[in-house]
Amino acid sequence: MQEIRVELTKNPKQKPAPGAPLPFGTIFSDHMFLMDYDKGKGWHDARIVPFGNLDMSPAAMCLHYGQSVFEGMKAYRAVDGRILLFRPDRNMARMNSSNDRLCIPQIDEKFAEKAIEKLVSVDKDWIPTSEGASLYIRPFIIGMDPHIGVHPANHLLFIVITCPVGNYYPEGLNPVKIYVEKNYVRAVRGGMGYTKTAGNYAASLKAQDEAEKQDYTQVLWLDGVERKYIEEVGTMNVFFKINGEVVTPELQGSILPGVTRMSVIEILKKWGVPVVERRLSIQELADAAKDGKLEEAFGSGTAAVISPIGHLKWGDDIMVINDGKIGELSQKLYDTLTGIQWGKIPDPFGWTVEVK
Numbered sequence: 534m535q536e537i538r539v540e541l542t543k544n545p546k547q548k549p550a551p552g553a554p555l556p557f558g559t560i561f562s563d564h565m566f567l568m569d570y571d572k573g574k575g576w577h578d579a580r581i582v583p584f585g586n587l588d589m590s591p592a593a594m595c596l597h598y599g600q601s602v603f604e605g606m607k608a609y610r611a612v613d614g615r616i617l618l619f620r621p622d623r624n625m626a627r628m629n630s631s632n633d634r635l636c637i638p639q640i641d642e643k644f645a646e647k648a649i650e651k652l653v654s655v656d657k658d659w660i661p662t663s664e665g666a667s668l669y670i671r672p673f674i675i676g677m678d679p680h681i682g683v684h685p686a687n688h689l690l691f692i693v694i695t696c697p698v699g700n701y702y703p704e705g706l707n708p709v710k711i712y713v714e715k716n717y718v719r720a721v722r723g724g725m726g727y728t729k730t731a732g733n734y735a736a737s738l739k740a741q742d743e744a745e746k747q748d749y750t751q752v753l754w755l756d757g758v759e760r761k762y763i764e765e766v767g768t769m770n771v772f773f774k775i776n777g778e779v780v781t782p783e784l785q786g787s788i789l790p791g792v793t794r795m796s797v798i799e800i801l802k803k804w805g806v807p808v809v810e811r812r813l814s815i816q817e818l819a820d821a822a823k824d825g826k827l828e829e830a831f832g833s834g835t836a837a838v839i840s841p842i843g844h845l846k847w848g849d850d851i852m853v854i855n856d857g858k859i860g861e862l863s864q865k866l867y868d869t870l871t872g873i874q875w876g877k878i879p880d881p882f883g884w885t886v887e888v889k
């Protein structure tokens with residue numbers, strides 16, 4: 534394994550005061566991890582250096598052709614003072630799956646995990662201690678060659694930055710309002726929907742902007758071909774409790790395989806709650822709502838954790854779910870996931886990894 538060179542900052546920044554608001558993704562810690570890739574040489578020069586601007590050509594390929602992938606993870610300050618990561622192996626495996634689709638060379642997953650642990654350890658005093666707050670970790674890879682021309686880059690940069698964060702949605706655990714998108718699509722099978730790449734999020738901006746203008750938090754995407762089947766929300770996977778059974782859209786290429794999604798399914802199975810991954814049409818959901826069978830709806834994601842959905846708008850059809858309140862199962866899942874992540878309850882799955 535490569536050595537990781539560490540250069541500590543001589544100008545540490547002021548950390549947010551305990552309990553100060555931490556608007557998501559706006560405050561950055563003191564250091565970042567960098568590693569270069571060059572064709573013929575592989576990944577090299579792994580280093581932790583002071584957080585700062587990158588030196589790149591305006592012709593850098595990632596800026597023009599979107600050859601970039603990213604991940605989202607968190608470090609938690611456990612109640613007993615330990616620092617925990619949640620299933621970092623799953624994030625690194627997904628990063629390599631995204632890399633494959635975008636012609637980005639594979640990373641050594643174990644080494645990348647170690648690099649992230651080291652970065653978190655260097656900036657451990659940046660992990661917030663207030664209730665519900667954590668250190669968000671953003672690993673990403675970008676194509677750097679200065680070249681106007683569409684082909685995979687030969688020189689890439691793997692970067693990890695971190696930021697102390699509170700809730701992703703200002704609503705916190707209060708149910709969000711979601712709008713079912715009818716005009717735009719996010720991804721199609723055969724495209725890049727299952728990867729975490731910048732382009733998928735660029736594709737979502739217009740719809741998101743229109744939804745916000747109508748006072749909705751995010752949009753729920755339907756499949757890109759028939760515009761009938763539920764896929765995911767902008768920053769989270771979705772689950773619906775219908776007549777006692779939890780249903781989530783199956784992974785078929787255009788949906789992000791969320792680490793929180795996977796964990797929710799495993800927790801539900803352990804509890805013996807019926808859970809199925811299948812195609813679910815928006816019409817079926819609207820019918821279930823009319824028949825009083827749509828009991829709960831929630832999104833799942835690293836940033837969003839478990840986010841109840843209280844109101845769903847599909848054209849003129851408005852579904853108010855569980856009277857717009859958080860459901861019992863959503864609350865229990867939130868408590869269990871966050872309980873494991875902050876070490877408040879035992880972790881029977883072995884999902885947490887301690888950073889020393």
Ligand code: COI
Nearest residue numbers: 605606768834835836837
């Ligand atoms: C995450 O949940 O970590 C994400 O990456 C979603 C979003 C912040 C883009």
